[in-house]
Amino acid sequence: MTFVNVEDYHQQAIENWPGVVTAYIDGGSGTEATLRRNREAIADWQLRQRVLTGHKPTALTTRLFGHDISMPIILSPTGFQMVVHPSGELAVSRAAAAMGTVMIVSAAATASLEEVSAAAPGGHRWFQIGLFRDRGIIQDMVQRAEAAGYRALVPMVDTPILARREAEVRAGFGLPPDLIWANLIPYNTGTMAGGTPGQSALSDYIGALWDPEFTWKDIEWLCGLTRLPIVMKGVLDADDAQLALDAGCQGVILSNHGGRQLDCTMAALDVLPEVADRVGSSMTVLIDGGIRYGTDVLKALALGASAACIGRPYLWGLGAAGEEGVLGVLEILRDQLLEAMTLSGCGDVNQIDPSVVRKTRT
Numbered sequence: 001m002t003f004v005n006v007e008d009y010h011q012q013a014i015e016n017w018p019g020v021v022t023a024y025i026d027g028g029s030g031t032e033a034t035l036r037r038n039r040e041a042i043a044d045w046q047l048r049q050r051v052l053t054g055h056k057p058t059a060l061t062t063r064l065f066g067h068d069i070s071m072p073i074i075l076s077p078t079g080f081q082m083v084v085h086p087s088g089e090l091a092v093s094r095a096a097a098a099m100g101t102v103m104i105v106s107a108a109a110t111a112s113l114e115e116v117s118a119a120a121p122g123g124h125r126w127f128q129i130g131l132f133r134d135r136g137i138i139q140d141m142v143q144r145a146e147a148a149g150y151r152a153l154v155p156m157v158d159t160p161i162l163a164r165r166e167a168e169v170r171a172g173f174g175l176p177p178d179l180i181w182a183n184l185i186p187y188n189t190g191t192m193a194g195g196t197p198g199q200s201a202l203s204d205y206i207g208a209l210w211d212p213e214f215t216w217k218d219i220e221w222l223c224g225l226t227r228l229p230i231v232m233k234g235v236l237d238a239d240d241a242q243l244a245l246d247a248g249c250q251g252v253i254l255s256n257h258g259g260r261q262l263d264c265t266m267a268a269l270d271v272l273p274e275v276a277d278r279v280g281s282s283m284t285v286l287i288d289g290g291i292r293y294g295t296d297v298l299k300a301l302a303l304g305a306s307a308a309c310i311g312r313p314y315l316w317g318l319g320a321a322g323e324e325g326v327l328g329v330l331e332i333l334r335d336q337l338l339e340a341m342t343l344s345g346c347g348d349v350n351q352i353d354p355s356v357v358r359k360t361r362t
């Protein structure tokens, strides 16, 4: 198969996967209105074509929390990547490092955070922390992430409970017996049951581990545990972004979890302008959800994001062709971004501003 765009990788991945994996990766919660909104919100903005500017963008280098990365496209955390391809998180770690960009490693990884780090020494990695009931697990994971060279911690705050992803429930997603939630091995949390149609084993297991009563006080406590920057993932409201800043966070990822949590909510792009306006000068604002083309990244940068994150696209690359597929997806998005910048007259990725976009609909 010839891979010309991200969707080509998606189609190949679907061919490779059993239906239960496609249900886990592609599904959204409830009516999937949020999932659809992610693409609609991006389509609500148009790029201005500017000519004869003489600008030819050559570098996309972006500075995040004191480190230069090669482009403003980074990898959102996604759980259980060895379900997607046997090389899982290790392949993603190598591909992200080869591309010089950040991999945010999920707490729910099928390789331990130390193994993911050892797979690609020198790579830029952040670690996503879950809101575990047992604060001792959080404390220990923070120390392990620091020791393994992770450069930021990403508490995932949009998942106090796991929303019902109907396709996943119907297909009965669970971890195959040969895979494990590797980061939890030291903590004796039991194992996730296998899948049975009509029941998500993931949802049951997480229900027992997660604390739905986590609050801003706990985030303050988390910020006090480490000197690493805390980047809160799953914010969709300017007041919450302000609260994150007040609690000590240095960044937010505006996200609805790829349409997998609150159904019928907004897209990151819907709230990005007001969040950027409110806290953009004091903290780093990132977004995710529905990014499939370089033009989507350009719109996010224009509306105030420092970088855009992708979830499913690199899982599709992984499912289609392993490490090569993840590299292929990242290269396509990078090249599309450069093309869009050239054709809209943007020379420098760090100087993209709202004048690049215009709202199509209100």
Ligand SMILES: Cc1cc2nc3c(=O)[nH]c(=O)nc-3n(C[C@H](O)[C@H](O)[C@H](O)COP(=O)(O)O)c2cc1C
Pocket: 024, 025, 026, 038, 076, 077, 078, 079, 106, 107, 108, 128, 156, 233, 255, 256, 257, 258, 259, 260, 288, 289, 290, 291, 309, 310, 311, 312, 313
């Ligand atoms: C299969 C899958 C697993 C995910 N697992 C996690 C996770 O473990 N932690 C987390 O913070 N977000 C998780 N997410 C959400 C992603 O980090 C991200 O917010 C979302 O995928 C972005 O939308 P996109 O898939 O449209 O790019 C997951 C998403 C998918 C599709």
